[in-house]
Amino acid sequence: xxxxxxxxxxxxxxxxxxxxxxxxxxxxxxxxxxxxxxxxxxxxxxxxxxxxxxxxxxxxxxxxxxxxxxxxxxxxxxxxxxxxxxxxxxxxxxxxxxxxxxxxxxxxxxxxxxxxxxxxxxxxxxxxxxxxxxxxxxxxxxxxxxxxxx
Numbered sequence: 001x002x003x004x005x006x007x008x009x010x011x012x013x014x015x016x017x018x019x020x021x022x023x024x025x026x027x028x029x030x031x032x033x034x035x036x037x038x039x040x041x042x043x044x045x046x047x048x049x050x051x052x053x054x055x056x057x058x059x060x061x062x063x064x065x066x067x068x069x070x071x072x073x074x075x076x077x078x079x080x081x082x083x084x085x086x087x088x089x090x091x092x093x094x095x096x097x098x099x100x101x102x103x104x105x106x107x108x109x110x111x112x113x114x115x116x117x118x119x120x121x122x123x124x125x126x127x128x129x130x131x132x133x134x135x136x137x138x139x140x141x142x143x144x145x146x147x148x149x150x
Contacts, residue, residue, distance in 0.1 A: 005116045019063070022060065025065065027058075027059055032059055036049055036062070036074065037073070037074075039052060040079040045081070045085050083148060084133055088148065091121065092149060094142070094145055095145045095146060097110055098145065125138070
């Protein structure tokens with residue numbers, strides 16, 4: 001599959017190992033679920049929770065252990081954020097590029113990057129409105145981007 005804003009092909013992915021629980025797994029299902037809820041309450045996003053569990057707690061794969069991924073556990077406990085994680089990351093990128101453009105007005109490359117990121121956000125908004133993850137009347141206000149990260 002081609003990338004969104006170039007003619008280049010995407011990276012080829014590797015296959016994940018077989019999903020089975022190793023004998024050395026230090027935590028049981030309930031313990032991992034409690035850790036996920038604890039980190040979600042602390043304000044961590046799903047990717048950060050997965051990294052913490054992998055690096056600090058030795059949980060190699062949450063889905064293999066519990067049968068659900070981190071986002072499903074967070075959603076079951078009603079701890080998900082108002083906006084999806086990927087959209088928040090793109091909004092954060094837009095904020096950084098906009099700050100850069102405020103200092104460097106002649107940077108046309110950064111301006112192009114801002115436009116591409118803005119179009120990615122708009123495509124995501126369209127998708128999330130269709131799937132019902134955000135309200136149908138929600139609109140991105142580019143003048144007040146920082147309010148979305150709070």
